[in-house]
Amino acid sequence: MxxxxxxxxxxxxSETLACQIDADILSGLGLPYTVDDITREFVGKSMKDMIARIEADHACTLPEDLSERINTALYQRFETELxxxxxxxxxxxxxxxxxxxxxxxxxxxxxxxxxxxxxxxxxxxxxxxxxxxxxxxxxxxxxxxxxxxxxxxxxxxxxxxxxxxxxxxxxxxxxxxxxxxxxxxxxxxxxxxxxxxxxxxxxxxxxxxxxxxx
The missing domain is CATH 3.40.50.1000 (HAD superfamily/HAD-like)
Incomplete structure (x- = not known):
């Protein structure tokens, strides 16, 4: 087996940390996602799929460096809190x-x-x-x-x-x-x-x- x-x-x-960072950064872009929203909709899914879904739901184009922004913030938190x-x-x-x-x-x-x-x-x-x-x-x-x-x-x-x-x-x-x-x-x-x-x-x-x- x-x-x-x-x-x-x-x-x-890691999920609570990650969902908080996602929600904070998306809210800063004018997309008011809460931690609960991110947890419910996107836990278990890839960043690529999350971004594609958000762009489709909101008929918008997110910044090309969004993944990099999220990961930079996340990795800093992981080093001290994970x-x-x-x-x-x-x-x-x-x-x-x-x-x-x-x-x-x-x-x-x-x-x-x-x-x-x-x-x-x-x-x-x-x-x-x-x-x-x-x-x-x-x-x-x-x-x-x-x-x-x-x-x-x-x-x-x-x-x-x-x-x-x-x-x-x-x-x-x-x-x-x-x-x-x-x-x-x-x-x-x-x-x-x-x-x-x-x-x-x-x-x-x-x-x-x-x-x-x-």
């Missing part, structure tokens, strides 16, 4: 299966996130949505990761925190555990993940080994 971990909201508790999901290192080390990361974020953000939180040594194989044509909820990224890791999709188990990620895993023919322990997860998050197709749910990473091994 191959374990495929999302990064933001599963390995690192934390790993509680217990995730111990949970990963308790599992005897090959593993990789498949994230909607750009490679630079993934690498920074893993370095700052002390998780980089756990993952030799890291895949980004920038390597495929379509980001989550399309299955492309998970199928790409499975192919590169030499695994059959039916033998893959995905750990995801977003509905887009769960939908992508299901579309790829993979089982998926929904994680609801990130700081961005509201009271209805578990239900949303179940509705998206999650085959199991965990609220704490210490539950992961038992959930997989039982």
């Amino acid at each position: 191959l374990l495929i971990f999302d990064c933001d909201g599963v390995l690192v508790d 934390q790993p999901i509680d217990g995730v290192r111990e949970a990963i080390l308790a599992l005897p299966y090959p593993r990789c990361v498949a994230s909607s974020s750009v490679p630079e953000r993934i690498a920074l996130s893993l370095r700052v939180t002390g998780l980089a040594d756990l993952f030799e194989n890291v895949f980004s949505a920038t390597q495929v044509a379509h980001g989550k909820p399309a299955p492309d990224l998970f199928l790409f990761a499975a192919e590169r890791m030499g695994a059959d999709p039916k033998d893959c188990l995905v750990i995801e925190d977003s509905t887009a990620g769960v939908q992508a895993a299901i579309a790829a023919g993979m089982r998926v555990i929904g994680f609801t322990g990130g700081s961005h997860c509201g009271p209805n998050h578990a239900q949303k993940l179940l509705q998206a197709g999650a085959t199991a749910l965990i609220e704490r990473m210490e539950e992961l080994p038992e959930t997989i091994l039982r």
Whole structure:
């Protein structure tokens, strides 16, 4: 079995920071998005897809350097504030299966996130949505990761925190555990993940080994 971990909201508790920065910068451009708006609409999706959706919804053209602005602000916050999901290192080390990361974020953000939180040594194989044509909820990224890791999709188990990620895993023919322990997860998050197709749910990473091994 191959374990495929999302990064933001599963390995690192980054989504609240990221959504705040997105909302602040977009509001400064005259697009009054709140943190809740960003969380609801865009968590789990790539920056490219978020920008395309906003431009379509508002019939506007966003600045060409918007991604750079957001990432610059985000990376500065990550260096001093980003934390790993509680217990995730111990949970990963308790599992005897090959593993990789498949994230909607750009490679630079993934690498920074893993370095700052002390998780980089756990993952030799890291895949980004920038390597495929379509980001989550399309299955492309998970199928790409499975192919590169030499695994059959039916033998893959995905750990995801977003509905887009769960939908992508299901579309790829993979089982998926929904994680609801990130700081961005509201009271209805578990239900949303179940509705998206999650085959199991965990609220704490210490539950992961038992959930997989039982």
